[in-house]
Amino acid sequence: MQKKQRRHWxxxxxxxxxxxxxxxxxxxxLAPSLSGVCIFVLLPFADVVRRSxxxxxxxxxxxxxxxxxxxxxxxxxxxxxxxxxFLAVCLPLLLSISLFLGLLLLRAGExxxxxxxxxxxxxxxxxxxxxxxxxxxxxxxxxxxxxLEQAGVRGADYMNTPKAFGVLVAVYLWKNLGYDMIxxxxxxxGIPDSLYEAAKMDGANGVMCFVHITCPLLLPTxxxxxxxxLVNAFKVFRxxxxxxxxYPHDSIYMLQNLFNNWFLKLDMQKMTAAAVMLxxxxxxxxxxxxxxxxxxGRGM
Amino acid sequence: xxxxxxxxxxxxxxxxxxxFVVNLIFPVLLLAAGSFMGPEELKESYGSVLYGIxxxxxxxxxxxxxxxxxxxQLLLDSPDFFVMFWNSCxxxxxxLAGQLLFGLPAAWxxxxxxxxxxxxxxxxxxxxxxxPFQVTMVSGYTVLSxxxxxxxxxxxxxxxxxxxxxxxxxxxFFQQIPDSLLEAAxxxxxxxxxxxxxxGLPLGMPGIVSALILNFLxxxxxxxxxxxxxxxxxxxxxxxxLSNITVSDMGSAFxxxxxxxxxxxxxxxxxxxxxxxxxxxxxxxx
Numbered sequence: 001m002q003k004k005q006r007r008h009w010x011x012x013x014x015x016x017x018x019x020x021x022x023x024x025x026x027x028x029x030l031a032p033s034l035s036g037v038c039i040f041v042l043l044p045f046a047d048v049v050r051r052s053x054x055x056x057x058x059x060x061x062x063x064x065x066x067x068x069x070x071x072x073x074x075x076x077x078x079x080x081x082x083x084x085x086f087l088a089v090c091l092p093l094l095l096s097i098s099l100f101l102g103l104l105l106l107r108a109g110e111x112x113x114x115x116x117x118x119x120x121x122x123x124x125x126x127x128x129x130x131x132x133x134x135x136x137x138x139x140x141x142x143x144x145x146x147x148l149e150q151a152g153v154r155g156a157d158y159m160n161t162p163k164a165f166g167v168l169v170a171v172y173l174w175k176n177l178g179y180d181m182i183x184x185x186x187x188x189x190g191i192p193d194s195l196y197e198a199a200k201m202d203g204a205n206g207v208m209c210f211v212h213i214t215c216p217l218l219l220p221t222x223x224x225x226x227x228x229x230l231v232n233a234f235k236v237f238r239x240x241x242x243x244x245x246x247y248p249h250d251s252i253y254m255l256q257n258l259f260n261n262w263f264l265k266l267d268m269q270k271m272t273a274a275a276v277m278l279x280x281x282x283x284x285x286x287x288x289x290x291x292x293x294x295x296x297g298r299g300m
Numbered sequence: 301x302x303x304x305x306x307x308x309x310x311x312x313x314x315x316x317x318x319x320f321v322v323n324l325i326f327p328v329l330l331l332a333a334g335s336f337m338g339p340e341e342l343k344e345s346y347g348s349v350l351y352g353i354x355x356x357x358x359x360x361x362x363x364x365x366x367x368x369x370x371x372x373q374l375l376l377d378s379p380d381f382f383v384m385f386w387n388s389c390x391x392x393x394x395x396l397a398g399q400l401l402f403g404l405p406a407a408w409x410x411x412x413x414x415x416x417x418x419x420x421x422x423x424x425x426x427x428x429x430x431x432p433f434q435v436t437m438v439s440g441y442t443v444l445s446x447x448x449x450x451x452x453x454x455x456x457x458x459x460x461x462x463x464x465x466x467x468x469x470x471x472x473f474f475q476q477i478p479d480s481l482l483e484a485a486x487x488x489x490x491x492x493x494x495x496x497x498x499x500g501l502p503l504g505m506p507g508i509v510s511a512l513i514l515n516f517l518x519x520x521x522x523x524x525x526x527x528x529x530x531x532x533x534x535x536x537x538x539x540x541x542l543s544n545i546t547v548s549d550m551g552s553a554f555x556x557x558x559x560x561x562x563x564x565x566x567x568x569x570x571x572x573x574x575x576x577x578x579x580x581x582x583x584x585x586x
Binding site: 022023025026027029030032033034036037039040041043044045047048101104105107108109115116117118119120121122123124125126127128129130131132133134135136137139141142143146174177178179182183186224227228231234235237238241242255256259260263268271272275278279282283286287290 | 318426436442542554561564567572
């Protein structure tokens with residue numbers, strides 16, 4: 001009886017399997033990766049969401065209390081403010097400088113392979129090795145101040161004053177210029193030459209070409225580069241941590257520092273609520289960007 | 301006349317850019333120079349910053365008395381450095397191997413099959429790939445402690461293996477393989493496995509290589525995860541070496557920083573082309 005039943009089952013499933021082979025194959029291929037993602041990211045994150053609504057012991061539902069206490073926390077205010085300020089300063093700077101350099105590189109002609117490598121090299125340099133240079137460079141008696149002194153300008157203490165913010169901006173730009181430049185160049189090369197030629201026939205000069213042809217056609221690239229730069233901006237914490245440790249100057253106390261310190265203090269309630277909020281914000285940005293891109297894709 | 305002007309301008313632009321690039325790679329050059337200095341010269345040049353002794357800082361790009369002392373000391377007489385370097389190798393290469401093992405089939409499925417739910421999964425993978433470490437830090441910690449692998453190599457390796465970025469990247473490259481090729485293979489009687497191994501793998505190789513290079517750079521540079529999930533000092537990767545040394549090790553710090561970046565720079569030099577392709581494909585366009 002049992003044997004018969006089993007045989008029946010096996011038969012049934014093999015036939016289903018064979019009939020739907022095309023349909024099932026992708027899921028079989030996906031299964032290992034997807035289950036890993038579920039086990040290591042999705043399920044525990046669902047647990048974090050759940051815990052963000054509970055009290056410290058995890059026994060009682062407290063509604064949005066944890067969220068409120070995060071938003072009212074002064075350290076959070078400082079860190080979130082700094083992070084937003086950092087993004088507001090860095091992203092426009094990085095995008096415009098890298099675009100400018102990309103245009104120059106294209107102008108310089110094809111033999112710029114070595115130059116391009118030079119721009120990309122910082123991307124390959126680990127934070128844990130170049131930290132020594134940053135220390136030497138930005139120290140009170142360091143290289144930067146010595147250079148300034150030779151130029152007749154008085155130096156400053158960079159790590160222990162609000163100037164630390166500038167240090168972080170510089171490090172971020174150094175690391176990401178090449179990355180963004182590659183994206184810009186591919187966008188620029190995607191604009192057909194015929195457009196420029198036609199415009200020139202009609203008497204347009206270089207600036208007019210840039211404003212009326214390059215800018216609008218580069219918009220999708222700008223968008224993409226902006227999002228990727230935002231993602232990379234969170235990674236500047238590596239450099240920041242290597243240079244300044246867990247408690248840096250107030251002006252560069254970022255969300256990442258705050259998370260770290262809450263983690264060390266095991267302040268799970270605040271951490272869970274803040275993690276959920278950050279995930280929501282970034283998720284919304286991504287989905288919004290996808291929607292806008294789809295619109296563009298249809299429009300063009 | 302006009303042509304000559306254009307040429308002149310090109311040269312000027314190139315000189316300008318070269319100057320800029322020299323500034324960008326100045327950190328690496330200075331570290332390299334420092335790594336060939338002996339302890340005496342180091343103290344003389346950078347003592348005011350590194351050891352806190354009196355005197356002026358004198359930086360230079362060419363050591364007066366070049367020596368390999370620092371490298372020899374590091375390689376022969378610093379077990380700490382050796383252990384941490386080896387840890388980095390183990391962690392990074394395990395992550396990469398795992399990413400291929402789990403990521404390749406997933407990317408093949410997402411890139412070559414049309415099935416309900418595909419778009420949702422792609423979106424999910426995309427969101428997960430842009431989330432910064434801090435968002436998944438608590439959840440990662442709980443799950444790693446659940447499997448009681450905290451403070452072992454696995455605590456760094458497992459989350460890395462299931463990172464979604466390589467899957468996404470390889471998916472994009474698999475998508476670019478022309479349909480006609482795979483259909484032709486099917487007509488000739490190739491099964492699903494055969495078409496993956498004989499067409500997918502070779503044609504998707506640029507994608508696989510760029511995923512490997514980008515992820516090598518990422519995990520060789522790992523700082524947050526080991527800092528959070530590892531406690532034992534002898535398990536830490538070499539990326540945290542410089543933040544753990546004392547003044548007495550300063551003599552070899554320059555050589556250490558050069559050795560730490562050497563594998564990344566080497567890969568970069570060999571695979572810059574793939575790196576660029578990878579950057580371009582990381583665009584969040586589906």
